[in-house]
Amino acid sequence: MNDAGDDLDRMLAPDEARGIVLANVRPLEPEVVPIDVAGERYLVDGLIADVSLPPFPAATMDGFAVIHNDPAPSRTILGAGFAGDSPSVTVTPGAAAPIMTGAPVPAGADAVVPVENTARGDGFVEIRQARVSSGENIRPIGADLRQGDLLVPAGTRLGPAEIGLLASLGHAQVRVGRVPRVAVISTGNELVAPDARPGPGQIRDSNRFSLAVAARRAGAEVVVNRHILDDDGALREGIAAAVELADVVVTSGGVSMGDRDLVKALLGDMATVHFRRLFMKPGKPLNFATAGETLLFGLPGNPVSCLVGFHMFVRPALQVMQHAPPDPNPAVPVTIAHDIAPGDRIEYQRAVVYAGADGRLRARNTGNQISARLMSFVGSNAYLIVPPATEIYRSGAQLSAILLGPPAPAPDDRNR
Amino acid sequence: MNDAGDDLDRMLAPDEARGIVLANVRPLEPEVVPIDVAGERYLVDGLIADVSLPPFPAATMDGFAVIHNDPAPSRTILGAGFAGDSPSVTVTPGAAAPIMTGAPVPAGADAVVPVENTARGDGFVEIRQARVSSGENIRPIGADLRQGDLLVPAGTRLGPAEIGLLASLGHAQVRVGRVPRVAVISTGNELVAPDARPGPGQIRDSNRFSLAVAARRAGAEVVVNRHILDDDGALREGIAAAVELADVVVTSGGVSMGDRDLVKALLGDMATVHFRRLFMKPGKPLNFATAGETLLFGLPGNPVSCLVGFHMFVRPALQVMQHAPPDPNPAVPVTIAHDIAPGDRIEYQRAVVYAGADGRLRARNTGNQISARLMSFVGSNAYLIVPPATEIYRSGAQLSAILLGPPAPAPDDRNR
Numbered sequence: 001m002n003d004a005g006d007d008l009d010r011m012l013a014p015d016e017a018r019g020i021v022l023a024n025v026r027p028l029e030p031e032v033v034p035i036d037v038a039g040e041r042y043l044v045d046g047l048i049a050d051v052s053l054p055p056f057p058a059a060t061m062d063g064f065a066v067i068h069n070d071p072a073p074s075r076t077i078l079g080a081g082f083a084g085d086s087p088s089v090t091v092t093p094g095a096a097a098p099i100m101t102g103a104p105v106p107a108g109a110d111a112v113v114p115v116e117n118t119a120r121g122d123g124f125v126e127i128r129q130a131r132v133s134s135g136e137n138i139r140p141i142g143a144d145l146r147q148g149d150l151l152v153p154a155g156t157r158l159g160p161a162e163i164g165l166l167a168s169l170g171h172a173q174v175r176v177g178r179v180p181r182v183a184v185i186s187t188g189n190e191l192v193a194p195d196a197r198p199g200p201g202q203i204r205d206s207n208r209f210s211l212a213v214a215a216r217r218a219g220a221e222v223v224v225n226r227h228i229l230d231d232d233g234a235l236r237e238g239i240a241a242a243v244e245l246a247d248v249v250v251t252s253g254g255v256s257m258g259d260r261d262l263v264k265a266l267l268g269d270m271a272t273v274h275f276r277r278l279f280m281k282p283g284k285p286l287n288f289a290t291a292g293e294t295l296l297f298g299l300p301g302n303p304v305s306c307l308v309g310f311h312m313f314v315r316p317a318l319q320v321m322q323h324a325p326p327d328p329n330p331a332v333p334v335t336i337a338h339d340i341a342p343g344d345r346i347e348y349q350r351a352v353v354y355a356g357a358d359g360r361l362r363a364r365n366t367g368n369q370i371s372a373r374l375m376s377f378v379g380s381n382a383y384l385i386v387p388p389a390t391e392i393y394r395s396g397a398q399l400s401a402i403l404l405g406p407p408a409p410a411p412d413d414r415n416r
Numbered sequence: 417m418n419d420a421g422d423d424l425d426r427m428l429a430p431d432e433a434r435g436i437v438l439a440n441v442r443p444l445e446p447e448v449v450p451i452d453v454a455g456e457r458y459l460v461d462g463l464i465a466d467v468s469l470p471p472f473p474a475a476t477m478d479g480f481a482v483i484h485n486d487p488a489p490s491r492t493i494l495g496a497g498f499a500g501d502s503p504s505v506t507v508t509p510g511a512a513a514p515i516m517t518g519a520p521v522p523a524g525a526d527a528v529v530p531v532e533n534t535a536r537g538d539g540f541v542e543i544r545q546a547r548v549s550s551g552e553n554i555r556p557i558g559a560d561l562r563q564g565d566l567l568v569p570a571g572t573r574l575g576p577a578e579i580g581l582l583a584s585l586g587h588a589q590v591r592v593g594r595v596p597r598v599a600v601i602s603t604g605n606e607l608v609a610p611d612a613r614p615g616p617g618q619i620r621d622s623n624r625f626s627l628a629v630a631a632r633r634a635g636a637e638v639v640v641n642r643h644i645l646d647d648d649g650a651l652r653e654g655i656a657a658a659v660e661l662a663d664v665v666v667t668s669g670g671v672s673m674g675d676r677d678l679v680k681a682l683l684g685d686m687a688t689v690h691f692r693r694l695f696m697k698p699g700k701p702l703n704f705a706t707a708g709e710t711l712l713f714g715l716p717g718n719p720v721s722c723l724v725g726f727h728m729f730v731r732p733a734l735q736v737m738q739h740a741p742p743d744p745n746p747a748v749p750v751t752i753a754h755d756i757a758p759g760d761r762i763e764y765q766r767a768v769v770y771a772g773a774d775g776r777l778r779a780r781n782t783g784n785q786i787s788a789r790l791m792s793f794v795g796s797n798a799y800l801i802v803p804p805a806t807e808i809y810r811s812g813a814q815l816s817a818i819l820l821g822p823p824a825p826a827p828d829d830r831n832r
Contacts, residue, residue: 035610039629062672101672102606102717104617144789152794161793164626164719168619168790172611190518194451195588201520203584210580213455256478256517301518303580329822332771355748359777359814373560374584377577378568398775406745406819
């Protein structure tokens with residue numbers, strides 16, 4: 001089956017292909033989980049404040065709650081007033097209540113004098129601060145957040161602070177996107193297990209191990225991770241079983257133009273194929289198909305093409321499935337730190353992006369960008385986007401890059 | 417116990433305090449794990465190539481292996497020559513061998529002509545490419561990596577590419593740092609569970625939930641996660657049990673200067689205290705102690721101070737325990753996009769760092785930086801470092817920032 005007639009071998013621009021992937025992906029059904037295990041998941045509904053925090057005026061320092069313009073140099077100490085106790089006392093002129101950071105300021109008081117600026121005697125305290133302002137060291141009601149505010153937008157990944165906010169607002173459970181189930185299958189007669197010694201013409205299987213890490217990093221659970229030989233029956237059975245179990249099936253190999261490229265043929269047979277070829281480098285052959293709600297990505301067998309294809313097409317789909325934006329970090333402008341030769345297709349070079357002394361982002365590629373060279377990823381933190389052109393991009397030119405993490409240390413720093 | 421006499425309440429600069437933490441932390445014993453589960457762990461030994469890859473000259477395109485300067489326009493097709501089969505044929509003048517991407521180039525051939533530039537007949541193939549260069553579309557032996565090369569330095573986090581490299585080099589198992597065990601304890605009588613309604617002067621417990629996410633994000637396993645009331649016996653027992661189970665014990669609350677700051681007192685009693693106060697904002701009171709091999713961090717109870725303290729001091733320790741560098745991403749220069757008022761202590765403001773149209777990193781803080789306001793983290797991707805000063809830092813001034821992820825989309829983009 002295919003939905004594009006004989007046009008499936010047309011080379012698509014990556015953006016067009018991404019549009020097709022995103023048009024075919026839907027957020028998975030949400031689930032409710034305790035906040036203990038909700039870290040790194042994505043929020044389905046925006047979090048609205050249903051109370052103001054702090055709910056009471058709170059001390060921001062350990063010290064004494066006082067009346068700011070009380071002229072008495074020495075004050076009678078009232079009650080206990082520790083954090084956690086009710087603020088049962090009322091501060092009157094000539095009096096002060098000991099108070100701890102975070103505790104409610106007792107009635108009557110309108111400032112807190114830090115303990116460092118006081119001297120405690122027996123039943124009294126001397127205020128040794130020349131001037132006390134109204135509201136000093138007090139966090140008013142609603143200073144942290146106000147009832148009705150949108151605190152965390154839908155689609156936010158729940159990190160430490162978001163989980164803390166949920167807890168402080170009484171959300172012991174939270175609705176998050178379900179974790180996508182991913183099946184990873186490497187194909188090819190030439191592949192042997194990592195602990196085997198490759199014979200002539202053989203190489204060790206690596207893509208399914210890389211893809212599993214990439215899938216988990218993208219928030220998915222890997223439910224199938226296997227190698228299948230180039231055998232029509234075995235592949236058909238393996239892919240069908242994976243479609244049953246997984247939300248996304250990712251294969252590597254078997255999608256180029258050779259006679260034995262079985263995956264390509266099988267996807268056409270078992271699913272609706274949406275595209276097969278991309279106008280990009282690396283990763284020209286990349287099949288995308290759907291079977292019911294399951295997405296199938298036939299990635300190329302070259303290790304780099306395989307991972308670039310995963311990042312550009314599979315990861316955004318996994319993001320959307322989890323109720324997250326497809327690309328939280330779009331490309332940013334960077335200055336290239338050396339000449340770069342473009343090709344005839346848009347190229348995603350593995351690169352190191354760092355901030356120069358002027359705070360400007362600079363990029364160096366990681367050397368030889370051949371599509372089998374996984375080494376080009378090591379130490380990289382970005383994809384440098386090199387548009388097709390007829391002239392070399394000169395050092396100092398501006399291109400753009402997709403960063404996968406923080407900018408790297410500047411090269412000079414690394415040599416220290 | 418303490419190792420600094422009466423000097424423990426001296427305020428340390430954050431860098432000095434970090435130095436003390438790092439001097440007291442050692443990498444945990446390594447463990448050997450299968451590569452299936454080694455993703456995101458840190459490599460203990462540098463990975464050296466013990467073979468060259470590819471081990472044979474390999475085709476980079478599907479097509480026909482030929483002799484580049486063979487004048488014959490039409491060539492006899494030899495053997496089968498699919499990827500995974502032995503390259504048993506020898507290409508002679510007038511002949512060509514079909515070949516798939518990644519397959520060994522058969523003897524005799526010195527170029528591969530892509531299938532697009534050929535026309536296949538019955539037993540012969542026409543080469544429709546004007547000029548074929550020697551070595552064209554062939555990846556020579558060692559193009560990907562050379563025997564003896566340092567491929568992945570010790571201390572590298574194993575991402576998709578590194579795991580793929582390990583697999584392709586025959587490392588079915590790998591030595592990585594053990595996962596640190598972290599105990600998280602929140603303290604304070606004022607805390608109630610997230611699903612409880614706080615009474616007067618009470619707030620919901622949130623720090624232990626935040627800290628657990630932060631610890632997992634830093635690569636640790638959380639083995640204890642509980643709240644303990646301000647009771648000397650309960651706290652003593654709880655901390656002692658945590659020290660038994662964990663490599664790192666992190667508490668929140670009970671470390672400021674109030675009467676009931678029991679954690680501070682207990683750490684002094686049960687462990688060797690190295691420092692108690694920092695010249696930074698937020699996070700002034702922060703206790704660091706050791707008990708045998710276990711590190712204890714008494715973080716402040718204010719939610720923001722607590723997370724900033726975790727990031728600046730606990731996270732580097734967890735990195736080192738895992739055989740990783742303490743700070744893979746040091747501060748980078750940024751231009752501030754609005755005026756910022758400094759204080760009298762170095763301040764770590766939660767900020768959004770984005771790249772402007774010129775590729776220069778710009779920073780905006782997230783508004784009110786009060787230390788109880790977890791909201792200041794939401795949407796942030798950086799700590800902006802604001803050194804103490806007497807004059808306001810004006811918009812356009814250069815400061816530095818520690819990024820926690822890629823630069824954010826520029827504000828204009830976010831409004832589209």
